[in-house]
Amino acid sequence: xxxxxxxxxxxxxxxxxxxxxxxxxxxxxxxxxxxxxxxxxxxxxxxxxxxxxxxxxxxxxxxxxxxxxxxxxxxxxxxxxxxxxxxxxxxxxxxxxxxxxxxxxxxxxxxxxxxxxxxxxxxxxxxxxxxxxxxxxxxxxxxxxxxxxxxxxxxxxxxxxxxxxxxxxxxxxxxxxxxxxxxxxxxxxxxxxxxxxxxxxxxxxxxxxxxxxxxxxxxxxxxxxxxxxxxxxxxxxxxxxxxxxxxxxxxxxxxxxxxxxxxxxxxxxxxxxxxxxxxxxxxxxxxxxxxxxxxxxxxxxxxxxxxxxxxxxxxxxxxxxx
Numbered sequence: 001x002x003x004x005x006x007x008x009x010x011x012x013x014x015x016x017x018x019x020x021x022x023x024x025x026x027x028x029x030x031x032x033x034x035x036x037x038x039x040x041x042x043x044x045x046x047x048x049x050x051x052x053x054x055x056x057x058x059x060x061x062x063x064x065x066x067x068x069x070x071x072x073x074x075x076x077x078x079x080x081x082x083x084x085x086x087x088x089x090x091x092x093x094x095x096x097x098x099x100x101x102x103x104x105x106x107x108x109x110x111x112x113x114x115x116x117x118x119x120x121x122x123x124x125x126x127x128x129x130x131x132x133x134x135x136x137x138x139x140x141x142x143x144x145x146x147x148x149x150x151x152x153x154x155x156x157x158x159x160x161x162x163x164x165x166x167x168x169x170x171x172x173x174x175x176x177x178x179x180x181x182x183x184x185x186x187x188x189x190x191x192x193x194x195x196x197x198x199x200x201x202x203x204x205x206x207x208x209x210x211x212x213x214x215x216x217x218x219x220x221x222x223x224x225x226x227x228x229x230x231x232x233x234x235x236x237x238x239x240x241x242x243x244x245x246x247x248x249x250x251x252x253x254x255x256x257x258x259x260x261x262x263x264x265x266x267x268x269x270x271x272x273x274x275x276x277x278x279x280x281x282x283x284x285x286x287x288x289x290x291x292x293x294x295x296x297x298x299x300x301x302x303x304x305x306x307x308x309x310x311x312x313x314x315x316x317x318x319x320x321x322x
Contacts, residue, residue, distance in 0.1 A: 021063075042063065
């Protein structure tokens with residue numbers, strides 16, 4: 001597998017116990033035969049550590065609801081009920097199932113599996129261990145003569161060229177390639193200590209993408225990773241910064257207020273372009289009522305990207321992000 005597509009993952013132990021969707025109840029009919037342990041592929045059933053002759057209580061949060069243990073118990077000693085604590089998780093948007101899925105992904109770095117599961121080569125140890133295989137569509141044989149194919153996940157940020165008239169004069173300074181179709185950001189909860197910011201920036205650097213960082217939270221230890229940082233600052237403060245590393249950044253975002261002067265924006269953009277001719281300049285917009293004419297003015301003000309912000313549910317805009 002190409003290194004650029006591979007993300008190393010390792011299990012992380014959670015500080016709290018996960019809550020499963022169902023509870024498996026073992027009743028008095030159990031004779032500790034261990035057949036449930038044989039049929040369960042998710043390690044829900046285990047023998048006791050103190051006395052291996054006795055089955056321990058089921059580990060409910062590992063259960064994928066395949067019913068294999070219940071169907072194969074010769075004594076009908078197992079039953080499954082809904083977990084009331086599971087139904088209390090989250091809200092109408094962040095449903096219990098979404099939280100449970102993210103919980104598993106965060107702990108294991110694995111694609112979630114439901115039902116009886118499939119322990120074949122298409123389910124591996126990390127997020128990227130899934131084949132995106134088009135060989136059956138483009139060729140009649142499974143692997144053909146060229147082996148498996150990978151589909152690139154890279155995305156170009158920036159202005160798109162309307163046409164190319166001279167390859168010798170082709171200028172790609174107004175675009176930036178990221179290797180995965182996502183940008184990272186700091187915590188929306190305001191948890192922006194150095195111990196939290198640095199791992200986020202390092203993750204963006206390793207994954208070949210960008211992480212947004214408010215300029216007020218920048219510190220010198222981040223300088224080796226500056227090419228992986230999208231520096232962000234509000235329009236009214238950006239010209240008053242003295243220590244901002246604008247000249248070395250690949251990506252700069254100006255957070256616009258809900259009402260913005262186009263002339264002031266043009267002045268700031270001109271200043272930034274003079275100091276850093278290769279950086280992409282993004283405008284962070286939080287106002288959903290902007291007309292097409294205003295957006296066109298933003299584009300003509302030499303901005304490379306328009307970045308529209310939404311709330312944490314991705315459904316509606318909030319106020320200014322600063």
